[in-house]
Amino acid sequence: MQDQAQKAVTESRIIGVSTPRIDGPLKTTGTAMYTSDHNFPGLVYAWPVIATIASGTITSMDTARAAAMPGVLAVYTHENIGPLYRTPPTQGFSMIIDERRPPLEDNVVSYYGQYVGVAVASSVEQARAAAEAVKVTYDKRSHNVEEKLIGTPIAEPGIKKGTARGDVTSAFKNAAVKHDAVYSTPNETHNPIELHASVAVFKDGRYTLYETSQAVVNHRDVMAAMLGVPPENVQVITRFLGSGFGGKLWPWPHAMLAAATARNINRPVKLVVSRSMMFQSVGHRPAIDQQIQLGAEPSGKLVALGHHYVNHTAMEAEYDEGCGEATGFLYSCPNLAVTSGLVRRNVGVPTAMRGPGAVPGLYALESAMDELAVKLKMDPVQLRLLNEPDKDESNGLPFSSRHLKECLTVGAEKFGWAKRTPAVGSMKNEDGATLGWGVASCAWGAMRIDTEMSVELLQDGTARVTCATQDIGGGTYTAIAQMVAHETGLPVAKVNVILGDSALPPGPISGGSWTTASVTPAALDAAHHAVQTLLVSAATFPNSPFKGKKPAELEMVDGTVRAKGSATPQLTMAEVLKGANVKGITGTGKSQGTFGAKEEYSFHSYGAQFVEVTWQPEIARLRVSRVVTVIDGGRMLNPRAARNQIEGAVVMGVGMGMLEGVEYDRASGAPINASLADYIVAVNADCPHIDVTFLDYPDYKLNALGARGVGEIGLAGVAPAITNAVYHATGIRVRRLPVRIEDLMGAPMHLA
Amino acid sequence: MAPIDEKDPQPLTSLERISRRVFLTRAGAAGVATATAAVAAPLSAQAQAPTAAAPTEAAAVPGAVPVTLKVNGSTHRVMVDPRATVLDTLRETLSLTGTKKGCDHGQCGACTVHLNGRRVNSCLLFATMHQNDEITTIEGIGTPEKLHPMQAAFVQEDGYQCGYCTSGQIMSAVALLKEPVGADDASVREALSGNICRCGAYPNIVAAVQAVRHMA
Ligand code: FES
Numbered sequence: 001m002q003d004q005a006q007k008a009v010t011e012s013r014i015i016g017v018s019t020p021r022i023d024g025p026l027k028t029t030g031t032a033m034y035t036s037d038h039n040f041p042g043l044v045y046a047w048p049v050i051a052t053i054a055s056g057t058i059t060s061m062d063t064a065r066a067a068a069m070p071g072v073l074a075v076y077t078h079e080n081i082g083p084l085y086r087t088p089p090t091q092g093f094s095m096i097i098d099e100r101r102p103p104l105e106d107n108v109v110s111y112y113g114q115y116v117g118v119a120v121a122s123s124v125e126q127a128r129a130a131a132e133a134v135k136v137t138y139d140k141r142s143h144n145v146e147e148k149l150i151g152t153p154i155a156e157p158g159i160k161k162g163t164a165r166g167d168v169t170s171a172f173k174n175a176a177v178k179h180d181a182v183y184s185t186p187n188e189t190h191n192p193i194e195l196h197a198s199v200a201v202f203k204d205g206r207y208t209l210y211e212t213s214q215a216v217v218n219h220r221d222v223m224a225a226m227l228g229v230p231p232e233n234v235q236v237i238t239r240f241l242g243s244g245f246g247g248k249l250w251p252w253p254h255a256m257l258a259a260a261t262a263r264n265i266n267r268p269v270k271l272v273v274s275r276s277m278m279f280q281s282v283g284h285r286p287a288i289d290q291q292i293q294l295g296a297e298p299s300g301k302l303v304a305l306g307h308h309y310v311n312h313t314a315m316e317a318e319y320d321e322g323c324g325e326a327t328g329f330l331y332s333c334p335n336l337a338v339t340s341g342l343v344r345r346n347v348g349v350p351t352a353m354r355g356p357g358a359v360p361g362l363y364a365l366e367s368a369m370d371e372l373a374v375k376l377k378m379d380p381v382q383l384r385l386l387n388e389p390d391k392d393e394s395n396g397l398p399f400s401s402r403h404l405k406e407c408l409t410v411g412a413e414k415f416g417w418a419k420r421t422p423a424v425g426s427m428k429n430e431d432g433a434t435l436g437w438g439v440a441s442c443a444w445g446a447m448r449i450d451t452e453m454s455v456e457l458l459q460d461g462t463a464r465v466t467c468a469t470q471d472i473g474g475g476t477y478t479a480i481a482q483m484v485a486h487e488t489g490l491p492v493a494k495v496n497v498i499l500g501d502s503a504l505p506p507g508p509i510s511g512g513s514w515t516t517a518s519v520t521p522a523a524l525d526a527a528h529h530a531v532q533t534l535l536v537s538a539a540t541f542p543n544s545p546f547k548g549k550k551p552a553e554l555e556m557v558d559g560t561v562r563a564k565g566s567a568t569p570q571l572t573m574a575e576v577l578k579g580a581n582v583k584g585i586t587g588t589g590k591s592q593g594t595f596g597a598k599e600e601y602s603f604h605s606y607g608a609q610f611v612e613v614t615w616q617p618e619i620a621r622l623r624v625s626r627v628v629t630v631i632d633g634g635r636m637l638n639p640r641a642a643r644n645q646i647e648g649a650v651v652m653g654v655g656m657g658m659l660e661g662v663e664y665d666r667a668s669g670a671p672i673n674a675s676l677a678d679y680i681v682a683v684n685a686d687c688p689h690i691d692v693t694f695l696d697y698p699d700y701k702l703n704a705l706g707a708r709g710v711g712e713i714g715l716a717g718v719a720p721a722i723t724n725a726v727y728h729a730t731g732i733r734v735r736r737l738p739v740r741i742e743d744l745m746g747a748p749m750h751l752a
Numbered sequence: 753m754a755p756i757d758e759k760d761p762q763p764l765t766s767l768e769r770i771s772r773r774v775f776l777t778r779a780g781a782a783g784v785a786t787a788t789a790a791v792a793a794p795l796s797a798q799a800q801a802p803t804a805a806a807p808t809e810a811a812a813v814p815g816a817v818p819v820t821l822k823v824n825g826s827t828h829r830v831m832v833d834p835r836a837t838v839l840d841t842l843r844e845t846l847s848l849t850g851t852k853k854g855c856d857h858g859q860c861g862a863c864t865v866h867l868n869g870r871r872v873n874s875c876l877l878f879a880t881m882h883q884n885d886e887i888t889t890i891e892g893i894g895t896p897e898k899l900h901p902m903q904a905a906f907v908q909e910d911g912y913q914c915g916y917c918t919s920g921q922i923m924s925a926v927a928l929l930k931e932p933v934g935a936d937d938a939s940v941r942e943a944l945s946g947n948i949c950r951c952g953a954y955p956n957i958v959a960a961v962q963a964v965r966h967m968a
């Protein structure tokens with residue numbers, strides 16, 4: 001599994017050192033090119049027509065008025081959009097799409113906001129006005145957007161069994177101390193600040209598609225299949241992504257609308273999805289009900305763990321959230337079972353959102369652990385320490401590198417946990433407000449995905465690195481530059497990195513926190529090969545001072561070539577290339593995926609979240625005031641960027657715990673709070689004081705860098721640590737996120 | 753990372769070289785600036801906007817009205833849809849795409865620009881109503897080679913992740929320097945709460961703003 005060719009990189013002047021992002025000057029000056037920033041001569045604008053019912057069929061569409069409006073070039077419906085195909089089944093990381101039905105495939109409507117047409121016009125205002133002028137007549141059927149999930153009919157093929165061991169039913173029945181409760185999380189939406197967008201250019205049978213994509217290679221494959229052209233006729237470009245959080249992993253129907261209209265009218269088309277549409281047709285984390293059954297001995301040792309969840313899915317998709325992701329290995333427990341079921345609702349198609357499965361799953365499990373600790377009259381940190389496993393009990397594999405106990409103890413120390421008094425409402429701050437302290441563990445899987453990379457050393461003294469993968473905000477541009485700088489000795493400023501283009505060497509999706517672990521070994525490998533070839537050139541070009549030496553007797557140090565162990569003579573990389581009259585020397589590199597390979601280790605990152613809430617019952621004001629996060633995420637290649645990711649994830653966790661949730665209007669079936677004024681995300685003033693610690697144990701079993709990735713782990717565990725703290729402050733256990741003030745109105749005032 | 757030089761003979765990829773040539777021959781003189789900025793140099797997006805292309809393009813739009821806008825010290829006479837916002841005019845007509853759209857409803861702050869020195873949400877303004885105002889965008893305060901101190905502070909403090917909210921954050925932050933905002937972090941947080949950062953880079957954004965305020 002480990003790339004045997006690469007020795008562990010233990011020392012470096014640049015790897016593991018906080019490095020300002022190389023794309024910072026572009027991002028801060030408005031010169032980084034995001035998808036909708038691409039303008040072309042002759043560009044026109046598309047605006048979708050959306051269904052205003054949640055279930056039914058279209059009986060007629062009157063486009064005459066829209067088509068006659070100024071500037072309108074075309075109006076398309078299911079009757080005239082032209083060929084759009086379904087994708088073949090998914091293979092590995094190709095042909096992945098959550099909403100398989102192409103837009104405008106037929107006259108069936110199964111969720112509010114589904115695209116039923118698209119208008120194209122010379123200006124964005126005209127396109128929008130035309131789309132809104134299309135008159136759609138429906139044969140409406142009743143829809144179902146019911147919030148309650150457990151206890152409602154389960155979709156075929158019924159309840160699925162997940163990881164299991166022992167006999168959880170009888171162990172739970174016979175347990176000395178038990179806890180059994182249902183935890184609910186709402187539909188949450190990714191809401192990256194960059195709107196989803198497509199700019200489609202069609203020319204001579206070829207498509208150049210500027211997309212908001214976390215996975216340009218898959219996006220190319222899907223678009224080619226849906227447009228019915230060979231993949232080499234499609235190029236997908238995402239130079240910069242205004243983040244995605246999973247929402248931009250797989251293509252959504254607007255991309256097909258943009259490409260199909262560009263094809264139909266033979267002009268470049270820009271389609272920017274509106275913020276309200278982003279609550280309808282670009283995916284969301286589904287609403288979930290989770291039943292957790294915990295049984296323990298009086299000592300706190302777990303004897304039974306049942307995790308049974310049901311998530312909503314769309315009428316035409318089978319999206320399983322996978323809430324048992326961390327359940328099987330987080331704690332030692334001889335009797336354990338995970339089951340799952342789907343219920344169909346008339347909602348847009350759900351998709352992966354940051355930490356899919358584990359994040360909502362851990363909200364339920366870690367809330368239940370806290371409730372169990374209360375029943376056991378035991379400290380919740382102690383309860384977790386007590387149930388530490390010595391191997392992954394779900395598959396018997398050893399852990400590659402696991403330091404959850406240290407996360408908990410270091411976090412407790414930093415937070416001041418020893419000062420906690422367990423009685424509800426027993427702690428106050430200096431202003432007399434009530435404090436609540438809560439804790440939760442977290443985990444997230446680590447792996448590598450196949451990656452290819454190319455490094456070219458150039459006569460002008462720079463290196464040029466290319467890979468199809470994307471930088472979605474995690475710092476991939478910079479991480480790759482660090483690797484090449486490490487291997488060549490060039491300064492980071494001399495390394496140009498080109499990413500986000502399906503025509504470049506295939507790179508991984510930007511998701512799952514797997515990008516760093518996948519791309520960095522490939523970058524090292526490519527740079528290594530480029531340097532080896534440079535040394536051959538140095539040993540052989542006419543008039544070389546190294547003439548007669550074998551390439552193996554040369555080395556590249558700090559960007560210059562010299563004989564091993566001797567400071568003179570030396571030539572810069574540029575001098576070698578000029579001497580040899582070679583414009584550039586290319587090395588290619590690869591790193592092999594662990595995905596689907598036979599596993600020898602259980603690869604996961606771990607962490608502990610400690611949260612303080614401040615509660616003022618007189619004015620019903622609840623704030624998350626302080627968070628201490630300790631992360632065991634392998635080696636941090638760029639600690640500054642990694643810390644930023646964790647802090648940002650904690651901020652999103654504050655949103656998940658306290659603010660976020662989509663509400664459906666029962667009458668229309670519409671997501672009713674579909675704006676950033678009504679679906680509240682954390683703003684700057686909501687940001688608590690955050691203290692991040694990295695344990696920094698390199699995981700050399702995963703790759704030569706020992707890096708695992710930190711995109712999702714920081715979000716896991718935040719929401720349950722908040723609700724656990726809320727219980728400690730108020731005595732009220734909130735089992736349905738987000739925590740609402742009305743949940744706390746019954747909190748006893750005498751605790752104030 | 754050095755912005756990609758569009759004169760660099762090395763094409764990004766063969767297909768992009770094709771598209772570039774196609775656009776250069778197809779676009780005609782008026783379109784050249786736009787085409788090269790958008791295709792040949794996707795990473796750098798040349799800070800100087802290709803405004804020459806705009807009037808010709810926009811003239812073809814039926815129902816368009818003439819407006820004169822003063823942006824970053826230059827005067828632009830363009831044809832726009834009477835319903836066009838300042839934001840869409842900047843982005844779609846003047847190709848000043850540094851100003852971002854995150855909601856179009858005054859709820860996210862990504863579109864923040866300065867109107868006569870004060871910060872405003874450009875998605876809430878009609879272009880036709882601001883013909884006598886001085887508009888300043890992110891392109892008007894610094895370039896990758898010559899960063900404004902606030903831009904430099906954002907780089908230094910890592911005040912972003914994806915960078916999409918960043919233009920708005922920086923425009924808000926620069927305006928904030930002249931506003932009566934308390935010295936503490938909490939006041940800065942409050943004053944910047946109209947600019948959502950979904951990546952949650954808030955601690956570093958506050959650090960960057962405070963670093964510049966302490967410099968002054
Ligand atoms: S785009 Fe103007 S505030 Fe969001």
Ligand code: FES
Nearest residue numbers: 913915949950951
């Ligand atoms: S940096 Fe991504 S939204 Fe702020």
